[in-house]
Amino acid sequence: MRIPCPHCGERDVSEFRYGGDATKQRPKHGEGNLKTWHDYYFLFDNPKGAHTEYWQHVLGCRQWFKLKRNTATNEIGEAS
Amino acid sequence: MFKPYSALALAQHALSPERPWPRAWRSPEPKSSYDAIIIGGGGHGLATAYYLAKNHGLRNVAVLERAYIGSGNVGRNTTLIRSNYVIDGNTQFFEHSMKLWEGLSHDLNFNCMVSHRGQVVLAVNPVQLDTFARRGNIMRLNGIDAELLDRGQVMTLLPYLDYSKEARWPIWGGILQERAGTVRHDAVAWGYARAADTLGVDIIENCEVTAFVMDEGNAIGVETSRGKILGGKIGIAxxxxxxxxxxxxxxxxxxESHILQAFVTEPVKPMVHHVVSWGAELFYLSQSDxxxxxxxxxxxxxxxxxxxxxxxxIQTVAECAVSLLPFMSKLRLLRHWGGIMDMTPDGAPFICRTNIKNLYFNGGWCYQGFKATPASGWTFAHTIAHDEEHDLNRCYSLDRFEKGKELDDYGIGNWTYKQ
Structure with a gap:
């Protein structure tokens, strides 16, 4: 799998670190109860299909960015 | 219905090869309703149906499999069994599984080729050997066999490892569980399928669940590619x-669903007589029959x-293999494949009720689904039949993170695999 880093261009997946679902919204500080934070931290949509996720270009520019990828096919979409 | 397999039946079929072996299980049309429906015809689903029929007398049961029996992870794992867990809950559950493995071939009347060849986990520094001593003590206190090995004992048992001064990770010793080993994974699927079918369970292949049928918030059935099927109780496996x-x-x-790869080399003469696991990196190896x-x-x-x-x-795993077992550099890779794992925050599974009435959940097996198969089916069947968890799987609830009851067997906190 090759990932298009928005800063360095397309590189091999081995240069990157996966950072999880990028569509999750972190609750505001002090907001909600234990369940709010449990759901934020522990639960995942884990969809079979379109997924927007964080990656870090660890062995490159070390920037974090968002990537669209299809989890059913590993087809890579837009990076931003 | 089916004649039991026996030495006599084997001889009869050898003498009259024109008479084929009968199908091991039926291929029934789905009925409109069942007392219990198990979604998923893998090892865990089939085992659940078998123990529902055998232990709880529930015989009007269907197993719905999207593809064919043996097509999923039950046929894609590396066939290891062991019960060397540290955390209370895991320790007892996996030992229960080991005990069921020990009698499984007789219980199912199907040769699962259970091989108690022993597993050695190698320590690569003295601190790791100390933690293995602790693990061994915990195992022994729970009545599980465990033996601590020093470097010399490991050299006798596993003479083919790299013991040279140049070894990147020097071997300090290890821990041996003699009852650990391997089981033929396909035979486990076929054996459970045949045994469940013999007790009246309908195994319905090529039947994909597409939706749940709900009534006032309760699960009462499923829509499938072969029509609507109602179920008194529904288990997801x-x-x-x-x-x-x-x-x-x-x-x-x-x-989260992640991919785990497995590898097989070309066949060579018998040499590795144990399951060998490494303490330096997550790596393990055994030699197939x-x-x-x-x-x-x-x-x-x-x-x-x-x-x-x-x-x-592939590169990392190959580097591990050659670092620990130098002879591996001479072997060619014959096959490699991937299976999809449910990865959970603490690395432990779920076998439990859900907040939907009549809907039960079994999943989250991370790396350890295969070895758990018998106990998973055994406890899930209990949970479904009694609408309550058994003592052995009470710890595997979906709400354990809310309650601060993680089963952190690695001792390094949540999301072990992300660290």
């Missing part, structure tokens, strides 16, 4: 695709439902 199926019932799970070295390592590291592994992981 589709690890790898748990989130996908649970979402149809409106559930969101503490699970056909002679191939079967080995694996870590997950690839990002969520995916594709069963295709990435090259960087």
């Amino acid at each position: 589709v690890a790898g695709h748990s989130s996908h199926v649970a979402k149809m019932a409106g559930l969101r799970l503490p699970i 056909k002679g191939g070295m079967v080995f694996g390592g870590h997950i690839d590291g990002f969520n995916t439902y594709t069963q295709r592994g990435q090259f960087p992981r």
Whole structure:
């Protein structure tokens, strides 16, 4: 799998670190109860299909960015 | 219905080869309703149906399999069994599984080729050996066999490892569980399928669940590619695709689906007589009865439902293999493949009720689904039949993170595999 880093261009997946679902919204500080934070931290949509996720270009520019990828096919979409 | 397999039957079929062996299980049309429906015809689903019929007298049961029996993770794992867990809950559960493995071939009247060849986990520094001593003590206090080995004993048992001064990770010793070993994974699927079918369970292949039928918030059936089927109780046992199926019932799970790769080399003469696991990196290896070295390592590291592994992981695992067992550099890789794992925050599974009435969940097996198969089915059947968890799986609830009851067997906190 090759990932298009928005800063360095397309590189091999081995240069990157996966950072999880990028569509999750972190609750505001002090907001909600234990369940709010449990759901934020522990639960995942884990969809079979379109997924927007964080990656870090660890062995490159070390920037974090968002990537669209299809989890059913590993087809890579837009990076931003 | 079916004649039991026996030495006499084997001889009769050898003498009259024109008479084929009968099908091991029926291929029934789905009925309109069942007392219990198990979604997923993998090892865990089939075992659940078998123990529902055998232990709880529930025989009007259907197992719905999207593809064919043996097509999923039950046929894609590396066939290891062991019960060397540290955390209370895991320790007893996996030992129960080991006890069921010990009698499984007789119980199912199917040769599962259970081989108690022993597993050695290697320590690569003195601190690790100390933690193994602790692990061994915990195992022994629970009545599980464990033996601590020093470097000399490991050299006698496993003479083919790299003991040279140049070894990147020097071997300090290890821990041996003699009852650990391997089981023929396909035979486990076929054996449970045949035994469940003999007790009256309908195994329905090529039947994909597409939706749940709900009534006032309760699950009362499923829509499938072969029509609507109602069920008094419904169990989900589709690890790898748990989130996908649970979402149809409106559930969101503490699970991400990841790919784990496995590898087999060309066959060579018998040499590795144990399961060998390494303390330096997640790596393990055994030699199959056909002679191939079967080995694996870590997950690839990002969520995916594709069963295709990435090259960087192949390289890492091959580096582990050659570092620990120098002879591996001479062998060619025959096959490698990937299976999809439900990865959970603490690395432990779920076998439990859900917040939807009559809907039960079994999943989150991470790396350890195969060895758990008998106990998973045994306890899930209990949970479904009694609408309550058994003492052995009470710890595997979906709400354990809310309650601070993680089963952190690695001792390094949540999301072990992300660290």
